[in-house]
Amino acid sequence: MLTHVLCQYCGEDSEMEYDFQQKYFHLYFIPFFPLKKKVSVCCENCYSVFEGKYIDQAIQVKLNRVTERHPINTPIWTFSGIILLTLLISWAIWQSDRHSLVETDYIKNPKKGDVYFVEHSPKEYTTIYSTWRVDKVDNQNVYFTYNDTSVTKYTKVFSILSNNRYTTKKGILSRKKIEDLFKKDSIISITRE
Template identity: 35%
Template structure:
């Protein structure tokens, strides 16, 4: 169940002078508070959805929304805002910021993984794991057990899986038993560049 809704917080307080209160007809000052409204998901601010201005007469303590006051009071309020602009707090974008950071992290992690795999394909070591597309169109892994000048020997995972995203479920020690394989160093570089047979190399 997703919890969502709207809330508001005070983002600015101020004062306008020399105005006539609609209720007590006194020439006085009015304190104002600007509330920033925002949508939230699980009580985390998602994005701002507007502002509300509440003014209070210093004499009779009557309160009003700015939109319900006379034009002369509105103009004084707007003039005061020109001199001291209201800024939407960055915290009202918290959920969007979290999403943005998550996307950025995933993007740069992917770039680093690609960079690491390229380096590993050119200089394989014992213990490296090759993530592969099998001849049946499924996914599996193999683990490097020996590296020579020209060849790379692997222990083949006995299991295959249909979803690439679930390959970690079968990449466990008990699935590497007796099946063995061999690549030339050139094959590993070529296969990784093509991205078909070997699409990722992981080094612990």
């Protein structure tokens, strides 16, 4: 409550009730972040209400003095959207990290039946995608059967996964070599049943 203020409407020496309304930016009804607080004062004598820049200079000065002594906090819920977004992004990063951790483990400890999704560039500006299936693993090497088919779009690789496509093309790569290929993203991903 402000005391002894001259009301700009009724001209009386009045008391005035003040109120702060927190404005906030929202998206789909979720408050994202706080904007300015909208201040209003109400004359107890004539009940006129004045808002923001329409508040008399002298009243504004008194108001500032009061809010310096008793600061108005910005409620935490006005940050809901920002908090939610941060959580969502953290979760997505955690998810993608976890995914590569699993695959890093697969590449370090290969197992019969693993399927590697691979990318080659046989010629400049040409990229093809195919899969390799692990047949056997020993201390040094990984033994593969390569898929007979390759495709030119990564999204199409899922159409060439059937077991009868692995027939004659065999290969042996050192365990060190496959870790290199994985680091260079020539081995894009690995699946294990």
